[in-house]
Amino acid sequence: MAPTGSAWHEGLSRVDRRVLFLAVAAAVALPLLFPLNLPIRISQEARAFHREMEGVAPGRVILLSFDYEPDTMAELDPMSLAVLRHAFGRGVRVVAMTTYAGGVGIAERILAQAAAEAGKSYGTDYAFLGYNPDYSATMLRIGESLRGAYPTDNYGRPTDELPLLQGVDRYAEIPLVVTISASALSEYWVIWAGGKYHARIIAGNTAIQAVLIYPFLQTGQLAGMLGGLKGAAEYERLVGRDGAGVRGMDAQSLAHFLIVLFILLGNLGYLLQRRVRARETRV
Amino acid sequence: MSATDAGVIVAAVLTLAIFSFLYRDNPFYRFAESLLVGVSAGYYVVHYFDSGVVHKFWVPVVQQKQFWLLPGGLLGLLMLARLWPRVQWISRFAIAFYVAAWSGYLIPSVLQERILKQVAGSLLPAAGSASLGAFLGAALVLCGVVAILVYFYFSAEHRGLAGRVSRVGILVLMLGFGASFGYTVMGRLSLLIGRFQFLFQDLPASLRHLSH
Numbered sequence: 001m002a003p004t005g006s007a008w009h010e011g012l013s014r015v016d017r018r019v020l021f022l023a024v025a026a027a028v029a030l031p032l033l034f035p036l037n038l039p040i041r042i043s044q045e046a047r048a049f050h051r052e053m054e055g056v057a058p059g060r061v062i063l064l065s066f067d068y069e070p071d072t073m074a075e076l077d078p079m080s081l082a083v084l085r086h087a088f089g090r091g092v093r094v095v096a097m098t099t100y101a102g103g104v105g106i107a108e109r110i111l112a113q114a115a116a117e118a119g120k121s122y123g124t125d126y127a128f129l130g131y132n133p134d135y136s137a138t139m140l141r142i143g144e145s146l147r148g149a150y151p152t153d154n155y156g157r158p159t160d161e162l163p164l165l166q167g168v169d170r171y172a173e174i175p176l177v178v179t180i181s182a183s184a185l186s187e188y189w190v191i192w193a194g195g196k197y198h199a200r201i202i203a204g205n206t207a208i209q210a211v212l213i214y215p216f217l218q219t220g221q222l223a224g225m226l227g228g229l230k231g232a233a234e235y236e237r238l239v240g241r242d243g244a245g246v247r248g249m250d251a252q253s254l255a256h257f258l259i260v261l262f263i264l265l266g267n268l269g270y271l272l273q274r275r276v277r278a279r280e281t282r283v
Numbered sequence: 284m285s286a287t288d289a290g291v292i293v294a295a296v297l298t299l300a301i302f303s304f305l306y307r308d309n310p311f312y313r314f315a316e317s318l319l320v321g322v323s324a325g326y327y328v329v330h331y332f333d334s335g336v337v338h339k340f341w342v343p344v345v346q347q348k349q350f351w352l353l354p355g356g357l358l359g360l361l362m363l364a365r366l367w368p369r370v371q372w373i374s375r376f377a378i379a380f381y382v383a384a385w386s387g388y389l390i391p392s393v394l395q396e397r398i399l400k401q402v403a404g405s406l407l408p409a410a411g412s413a414s415l416g417a418f419l420g421a422a423l424v425l426c427g428v429v430a431i432l433v434y435f436y437f438s439a440e441h442r443g444l445a446g447r448v449s450r451v452g453i454l455v456l457m458l459g460f461g462a463s464f465g466y467t468v469m470g471r472l473s474l475l476i477g478r479f480q481f482l483f484q485d486l487p488a489s490l491r492h493l494s495h
Binding site for chain 2: 025073101104132190211229256
């Protein structure tokens with residue numbers, strides 16, 4: 001039998017999960033419909049990421065790898081789009097690729113959007129090489145020859161004929177490698193492109209992956225990084241063009257506040273129940 | 284109605300079908316889940332076959348006469364022997380080659396980039412920090428690493444000083460797990476935000492196109 005007067009704190013531990021789902025849904029939906037414009041603090045790692053992009057001279061070619069699939073689009077699409085807007089806005093050219101078969105459609109869509117906004121042409125300002133099986137072998141091969149790793153682009157056009165790639169065939173000729181990654185791919189870029197060929201690398205990662213990537217930033221193996229939707233929002237602010245990252249941050253903050261509240265209430269309920277049980281045992 | 288608008292509406296219906304699982308299991312959820320698995324399997328089989336077998340083997344060997352790729356193709360074929368129990372052992376040749384080659388590639392590189400540089404990154408900043416704050420931060424990281432290593436050292440009983448240091452190691456580990464959990468929450472919420480942005484922005488736009 002439940003102890004008298006304990007019902008309210010027992011209730012704290014027995015909230016129907018559907019109530020929690022509804023509360024989280026409301027906390028996410030409302031700020032998207034009615035933005036709060038909460039402040040966004042820019043982290044050192046996002047500044048480093050931005051600084052590296054700013055350091056690439058106009059006209060040079062950077063390598064952008066879409067290392068993710070549709071399951072993490074919500075977090076990583078804003079980063080990819082912001083990188084392309086930043087690069088195209090500064091006259092930096094981009095050769096893009098993906099290490100995931102599921103990343104082809106994503107890369108095509110975002111490249112087309114950013115190129116249309118900036119009025120960039122395929123083949124001269126940017127190119128998409130597509131998917132190549134075995135990411136490690138691809139990363140290693142680019143160290144010897146990008147055109148060897150990708151004899152044709154994603155649309156079957158020989159890479160030898162792309163004006164963008166004239167004089168660009170190895171990491172040594174690419175000032176910056178940008179990986180937008182949902183998995184351990186950032187680590188593999190560090191190992192193969194960074195360790196073996198001394199490529200300069202910056203990485204945008206999902207929030208879950210970011211914790212594992214921080215050590216590579218601390219050692220300087222990565223020159224900059226973005227973590228999750230917050231990283232995307234910070235970078236959008238630095239680039240000066242708000243996008244889905246900034247728009248999502250109000251919802252992110254409110255939902256985090258709610259989850260912390262749930263955790264506190266759940267623990268409060270647990271502690272009070274324990275106290276009541278201890279008192280009953282003594283009696 | 285354009286193909287994009289049709290795609291957005293179908294995606295929205297499927298998103299709601301998946302969300303319906305939050306209330307309880309139901310046929311709409313099961314249909315959407317099965318559709319996702321089926322479509323994904325079809326997409327990946329075709330993509331892998333095209334990018335791997337056609338573009339990396341068939342085209343170079345048959346059209347460009349790059350016959351030096353044949354041994355690699357043969358090793359790939361041997362892997363298929365796993366499908367027949369009586370000749371399954373043949374696939375071991377291919378696996379042995381793959382394991383040996385990648386061990387040679389991976390072990391020195393991973394040792395260098397993931398272990399030696401990380402060890403150096405934990406030790407050196409404490410010695411060469413430019414400011415007091417940076418020194419304290421680096422020293423904290425170093426102490427944390429040492430404490431965790433003591434916690435994972437099982438050849439001595441965790442008593443006395445070793446016991447106290449390993450307790451610190453547990454605390455540092457808990458801090459790490461806490462940060463990891465926080466990031467996981469952020470990641471999962473980002474996916475929900477992405478779906479809601481899709482439902483609130485892309486879907487209404489496609490519905491407006493339909494009504495015009």
